[in-house]
Amino acid sequence: MGTSTFALKARLDGLCQRYDTAGALERDPLSLLNGYYEPLDCEVVAFVAAHLAYGRVDPMIRAIRAALAPLGARPAAWLRERSVLAVRKGLTSALASWVWRFHTGADLVAWLLAWKRLDEESGQGLEPHLLPGPDLATDEALSRLVQRLRTELPASYGSRFSLPDPLEGAACKRWRMFLRWMVRTGWPDHGLWTRYPADRLIIPLDTHVARVSRYIGLSHRATPDGKMAQEITESLRRLDPADPLRYDFALSHLGILGDCPGVRKRSTCAECPLYSVCRAGSESTGRISR
Numbered sequence: 036m037g038t039s040t041f042a043l044k045a046r047l048d049g050l051c052q053r054y055d056t057a058g059a060l061e062r063d064p065l066s067l068l069n070g071y072y073e074p075l076d077c078e079v080v081a082f083v084a085a086h087l088a089y090g091r092v093d094p095m096i097r098a099i100r101a102a103l104a105p106l107g108a109r110p111a112a113w114l115r116e117r118s119v120l121a122v123r124k125g126l127t128s129a130l131a132s133w134v135w136r137f138h139t140g141a142d143l144v145a146w147l148l149a150w151k152r153l154d155e156e157s158g159q160g161l162e163p164h165l166l167p168g169p170d171l172a173t174d175e176a177l178s179r180l181v182q183r184l185r186t187e188l189p190a191s192y193g194s195r196f197s198l199p200d201p202l203e204g205a206a207c208k209r210w211r212m213f214l215r216w217m218v219r220t221g222w223p224d225h226g227l228w229t230r231y232p233a234d235r236l237i238i239p240l241d242t243h244v245a246r247v248s249r250y251i252g253l254s255h256r257a258t259p260d261g262k263m264a265q266e267i268t269e270s271l272r273r274l275d276p277a278d279p280l281r282y283d284f285a286l287s288h289l290g291i292l293g294d295c296p297g298v299r300k301r302s303t304c305a306e307c308p309l310y311s312v313c314r315a316g317s318e319s320t321g322r323i324s325r
């Protein structure tokens with residue numbers, strides 16, 4: 036590991052110290068899993084929360100809470116104990132006026148019925164549907180599920196928004212985030228899926244992670260797509276081979292919490308642990324503006 040790699044790792048560890056906190060977690064949809072104790076209940080909450088995790092964080096968290104409210108304290112049990120007809124009827128009525136940006140109540144009913152159908156097939160929730168095999172890579176497994184859901188879910192904008200395909204080059208941020216929450220064992224994730232290969236997780240790439248990753252040289256790609264997500268994950272693997280995604284929460288929250296102005300200046304970036312390795316505002320010249 037070269038000196039600059041050591042420096043980058045030290046800076047990113049500092050970023051984790053700053054953002055890996057209960058306060059930052061409160062403003063993350065992952066916090067919505069708190070209060071659920073059964074793994075399958077957490078899975079249903081994560082399946083809903085991750086796929087609605089876009090837009091401004093505070094109204095988004097309120098919308099997800101409202102979406103989950105009809106399912107009560109045991110969402111998986113609620114879905115399992117009712118017939119398809121009863122689930123459809125109960126949720127359609129409860130979510131008639133619910134909406135979160137591209138998603139309507141009808142999209143959410145279809146999403147939860149999809150979970151119920153997949154769980155009835157596997158008897159173990161979603162994990163078996165996303166497991167790779169001897170002839171199936173992790174992204175092929177995800178693609179297979181996405182393609183299936185494209186045929187089963189209504190062709191609404193909200194449903195399509197939830198179904199990007201990694202084999203079509205998409206970053207699949209919300210699926211990657213769902214997988215991180217369910218598979219990774221370190222804070223703040225839940226590590227409830229024990230058969231999925233943790234070493235094949237890919238970073239959930241959002242605009243914040245893409246931007247800051249470019250500033251600090253984790254990626255030089257211009258488009259925040261699946262290839263950039265792979266490249267950033269590989270760059271982070273060089274810093275922490277066992278757990279590259281441990282930097283994801285801090286990288287994204289630097290942007291989510293509005294702490295990164297996008298131009299490196301002492302006056303606005305004094306508290307940023309990445310200051311000495313950041314090239315924001317100077318990518319074209321290679322110079323750091325002081």
Ligand code: SF4
Nearest residue numbers: 295304307310313315
């Ligand atoms: S622009 Fe400033 S706040 Fe953003 S990553 Fe660079 S040094 Fe940190």
